[in-house]
Amino acid sequence: MALVLNEEQVMLKESAAGFLAENATVAHLRALRDSNSERGFSDDVWGEMVQMGWAGIAIPEAFGGLGYGYTGLGLLLEQAGRNLSASPLQSTVLVAATLIGELGSARQKEALLPAIAAGQKLVSLALQEGPHHAPQQSALSAAVNEGDYILNGTKVMVLDAVSAHTFIVIARTSGASGEEQGLSAFLVDADTAGLTVERRSLVDSRSAGALVCDNVRIPAANLLGDLGGAWVGLIRSLDIANIGLASELLGVSTEVFERTIVYLQERKQFGRMIGSFQGLQHRAAELYAELELARSIVLKALQAIDNGDQDVSLIASAAKAKLCEVAQSATNEAIQMHGGIGMTDEYDIGFFIKRARVVQHTFGDYNYHLDRFAQLSGF
Amino acid sequence: MSDLNQFRQQTRAWLQENCPETMRQRILGFGDFYNGGRNPEITHPDQKLWCDRMADRGWTVPHWPKEYGGGGLSAEEVSVLGQEMTAIGARRALDSFGISMLGPALLHFGSEAQKLEHLPKIVRGEIRWCQGYSEPNSGSDLASLATKAESKGDHYLINGQKIWTSYADKSDWIFCLVRTDSSGTKHEGISFVLFDMAQEGVTTRPIKLISGSSPFCETFFDNAIADKKNLIGEEGNGWTIAKYLLTHEREMISGFGAAPKKSVGQLALENMGADASGRLCNSILRQNIAQYQLDTMAFGATMARVGDESKAGQGLGAASSIFKYYGTELNKRRNELNLAVCGESGLGWEGEEYHQGAISRDWLRSKGNSIEGGTSEVQLNIIAKRVLGLPDA
Numbered sequence: 089m090a091l092v093l094n095e096e097q098v099m100l101k102e103s104a105a106g107f108l109a110e111n112a113t114v115a116h117l118r119a120l121r122d123s124n125s126e127r128g129f130s131d132d133v134w135g136e137m138v139q140m141g142w143a144g145i146a147i148p149e150a151f152g153g154l155g156y157g158y159t160g161l162g163l164l165l166e167q168a169g170r171n172l173s174a175s176p177l178q179s180t181v182l183v184a185a186t187l188i189g190e191l192g193s194a195r196q197k198e199a200l201l202p203a204i205a206a207g208q209k210l211v212s213l214a215l216q217e218g219p220h221h222a223p224q225q226s227a228l229s230a231a232v233n234e235g236d237y238i239l240n241g242t243k244v245m246v247l248d249a250v251s252a253h254t255f256i257v258i259a260r261t262s263g264a265s266g267e268e269q270g271l272s273a274f275l276v277d278a279d280t281a282g283l284t285v286e287r288r289s290l291v292d293s294r295s296a297g298a299l300v301c302d303n304v305r306i307p308a309a310n311l312l313g314d315l316g317g318a319w320v321g322l323i324r325s326l327d328i329a330n331i332g333l334a335s336e337l338l339g340v341s342t343e344v345f346e347r348t349i350v351y352l353q354e355r356k357q358f359g360r361m362i363g364s365f366q367g368l369q370h371r372a373a374e375l376y377a378e379l380e381l382a383r384s385i386v387l388k389a390l391q392a393i394d395n396g397d398q399d400v401s402l403i404a405s406a407a408k409a410k411l412c413e414v415a416q417s418a419t420n421e422a423i424q425m426h427g428g429i430g431m432t433d434e435y436d437i438g439f440f441i442k443r444a445r446v447v448q449h450t451f452g453d454y455n456y457h458l459d460r461f462a463q464l465s466g467f
Numbered sequence: 468m469s470d471l472n473q474f475r476q477q478t479r480a481w482l483q484e485n486c487p488e489t490m491r492q493r494i495l496g497f498g499d500f501y502n503g504g505r506n507p508e509i510t511h512p513d514q515k516l517w518c519d520r521m522a523d524r525g526w527t528v529p530h531w532p533k534e535y536g537g538g539g540l541s542a543e544e545v546s547v548l549g550q551e552m553t554a555i556g557a558r559r560a561l562d563s564f565g566i567s568m569l570g571p572a573l574l575h576f577g578s579e580a581q582k583l584e585h586l587p588k589i590v591r592g593e594i595r596w597c598q599g600y601s602e603p604n605s606g607s608d609l610a611s612l613a614t615k616a617e618s619k620g621d622h623y624l625i626n627g628q629k630i631w632t633s634y635a636d637k638s639d640w641i642f643c644l645v646r647t648d649s650s651g652t653k654h655e656g657i658s659f660v661l662f663d664m665a666q667e668g669v670t671t672r673p674i675k676l677i678s679g680s681s682p683f684c685e686t687f688f689d690n691a692i693a694d695k696k697n698l699i700g701e702e703g704n705g706w707t708i709a710k711y712l713l714t715h716e717r718e719m720i721s722g723f724g725a726a727p728k729k730s731v732g733q734l735a736l737e738n739m740g741a742d743a744s745g746r747l748c749n750s751i752l753r754q755n756i757a758q759y760q761l762d763t764m765a766f767g768a769t770m771a772r773v774g775d776e777s778k779a780g781q782g783l784g785a786a787s788s789i790f791k792y793y794g795t796e797l798n799k800r801r802n803e804l805n806l807a808v809c810g811e812s813g814l815g816w817e818g819e820e821y822h823q824g825a826i827s828r829d830w831l832r833s834k835g836n837s838i839e840g841g842t843s844e845v846q847l848n849i850i851a852k853r854v855l856g857l858p859d860a
Binding site for chain 2: 092349352360363
C-alpha cells in the first residue's frame with residue numbers, strides 16, 4: 089500500500105481539523121480545567137462527534153460502525169492532538185472497542201460495539217496497577233465463587249474513569265504475577281456493588297482515574313474471551329492503542345512546533361527576529377526532520393493494522409518510542425524557545441507539554457517501548 | 468496475460484539468457500561497480516559484456532527515453548526489471564555520475580542536440596563523467612566559485628582550480644561550474660559547461676584521505692578549452708542547473724542511510740553475547756543500537772512516503788536536504804556503532820585478519836558523507852530558510 093492518504097482520508101482529516109479548531113480547542117480545555125469539570129470533556133462536543141460517526145470510525149460496518157479503519161481513527165486522533173481536544177476517543181473508541189473486537193464473543197460484540205458506535209456506551213480498559221505500564225505484572229485477582237467471579241484489587245490510569253458505563257478489568261485467574269498465562273478480561277459495569285471509582289487529577293487536566301474492587305461479584309457471562317487467555321488479544325489491542333496514541337502525539341508535536349516557528353518569526357531581541365539566529369534555526373530544522381520521520385512511521389504503523397498484518401508489535405513499539413522521543417523534544421524545545429512566556433499558565437504551550445507526557449506514559453513510555461523494540465528485533 | 472505480466476516473462480527469460488553467472492555474484496567492494504569510460508576499470512571481463520548487453524536494450528538506464536538510448540520503460544516496467552534482476556542476484560550493469568547526476572540535468576536543461584550527443588554515450592558507458600563544483604576557497608559557499616571561463620568566439624578558455632572532484636583521474640569528461648561574468652552578484656555569472664578532460668590544459672592530482680583511499684582529486688585548468696556547443700542552458704544561468712543537480716546528488720548520498728543487510732543488533736549479539744534474558748550484554752550499547760535501528764526504520768519509511776507522495780503529485784519541501792542531512796548522520800552513527808561492536812577487530816588497518824581494515828576505513832570514509840554534496844549545516848540552513856521560512860541574519 090502506498091504511504092499516502094487517499095481522497096476519503098484527506099477529506100476526513102480536513103473535516104476533523106475544521107470541526108475541532110472550532111469546537112474543541114485549547115481554550116475549551118482550559119475552560120474545562122478552570123471549571124473543575126468532573127468528566128473532563130464536553131458532552132455536547134462528544135455528541136457532535138458521535139453524530140459525525142467518530143465513535144464507530146474503526147468499528148466494522150457489521151457492528152454499526154463506519155469501517156474507516158485505524159488509519160481513519162489515527163487521523164482523528166492526530167487532529168485531537170493538535171487541538172488538545174478532550175473526548176472519549178482514546179478510552180472507548182481506540183482502546184475498548186478494539187479489545188472487545190479482539191476478545192469478545194459474537195454475542196458480546198453484538199451487545200457492545202453498536203452501542204459504542206451510537207455513542208450510548210462509554211467503555212474503558214482497567215489494566216495498570218503500579219506506577220508503570222507492566223501488563224504481565226497484573227495481580228488484581230478474580231476468584232471463582234459459585235459460578236461467579238469475585239474481583240479484588242486496584243487499578244490506576246483508567247481513562248475516562250468517572251464517565252465510563254462499563255470497564256474491561258484485566259484480572260488474574262491463575263498463574264503468578266509476571267506470567268502471560270492466567271490473565272482474563274471481565275466486563276464490569278460502573279454501578280456494580282463493591283466497585284469504587286475515584287477521580288484522579290493528572291497534569292493534563294483530563295479524566296484518568298482509579299478503580300478499587302472490593303469483593304466485586306461478576307457473573308461468568310461477563311468474561312471477555314477465554315479464561316486465563318486474554319494475553320494475545322490484550323497485547324494486540326495495546327499495540328493498536330499505542331499506534332493511536334502515537335498519532336495523537338504526532339498532532340501534539342506538530343502543533344507545538346508550528347506555534348514555535350511562528351513565535352521565532354515574531355519575537356525580536358537584539359534588534360532582530362530571534363528566528364534569524366542560527367543557533368535556533370538549526371535546532372528547529374533538526375526537529376522538522378524528526379517530525380517528518382515521525383509522520384512516516386505513524387502512517388506506516390496505521391496502515392500495518394489496516395493491512396491486516398498479524399504481528400504489529402514491532403512497528404507499534406517503534407512508532408510509540410519514536411513519537412515519545414519526538415514529542416518530548418518538541419514540547420521541551422517549544423518552552424525553551426518561547427522563553428519566559430512559555431512558562432506561564434496564561435500562555436497555551438504549557439497545555440501541550442502536560443498532555444504529551446501523559447500520553448507518552450499511557451501504555452508504556454519511550455523506555456518501555458525502545459526496550460521492547462530491541463527485544464522484538466532479537467537483541 | 469496483462470502487458471506487464473508479459474513484460475515480466477520476457478524480461479525473466481532474457482535475463483536468464485544474458486546475465487553472465489559472474490554478474491550474479493554479490494558485490495564485494497567498490498571495485499565491483501562498473502563505471503564504464505574510455506579505459507574502464509574492471510575486476511572481471513564480464514562486467515563490460517554485461518554492460519554492453521544491457522545497454523543494447525537501453526536497460527542500463529531503463530527509465531530514460533528511447534530516443535536518447537534509454538529503455539523507455541514505464542515506472543511499472545522499471546520496477547519489474549528491478550525485481551527480476553534482484554531475483555537472480557544480477558548486479559546493476561553500470562553505475563555512473565552520468566546516470567545519477569548529469570543525465571537528469573541534461574534531460575531538464577539540455578538542448579535537443581546536447582541530449583542526442585551525450586545521453587546515449589552515458590547509457591552505453593562509453594564516457595565516464597566527473598563533477599567540477601567545489602574549489603579551494605568555495606566549499607560550503609559554492610556560489611563564490613572563481614574558475615574563469617573567457618569567451619573566445621566558438622569556445623571558452625578555462626583557467627582555475629577545482630577540488631574534491633570525484634574520480635577526476637579516471638574520468639573522460641567533466642561537467643563544470645565556471646564563472647563567465649564577475650560583474651554581478653555571486654550567483655549570477657555562473658555557467659554550466661561540459662568539456663573533455665583529455666586535453667593538455669587539464670591535470671588532476673588525487674587527494675589521499677584519512678581512510679587511505681583517494682576517491683577525490685584536485686583538478687587544474689590551464690587554458691583548457693570548452694566548445695560553446697557544450698554550454699548547458701544560457702550563459703550565466705548555471706546556478707539554477709547546479710542546484711537542480713545537487714538535489715540529485717544529495718538523494719544519491721542519502722541512500723547510505725538505508726538499513727544494512729545484517730542489523731547492527733545482530734552483529735553485536737554475535738560479537739558480544741547476551742545476558743540471561745537474551746538481551747545484548749551491555750545495556751548502554753543496546754540502547755544506542757536500538758535508537759539507531761528505530762531511526763533507520765523511520766528514515767526508510769520517510770524515503771518510501773516521499774516517493775509515494777511525489778508519485779501522487781504531492782511534494783515535501785526540500786526533501787533532498789532532509790534526506791541528505793538525516794541519511795548521512797545515520798550512516799556516521801552506524802559506523803561508530805560498528806566500531807563499538809567490533810572493538811579491536813574494527814580498529815585494524817592492514818592485514819588479512821582485519822580484512823585490510825574494511826571496518827575502520829569505512830568508518831573514516833563515512834565522516835565525509837556529512838560534508839560532501841553540501842554539509843549537514845548547509846542542509847539545516849536550507850530547511851530553516853526554505854521550508855520553515857525563518858529570516859536571514
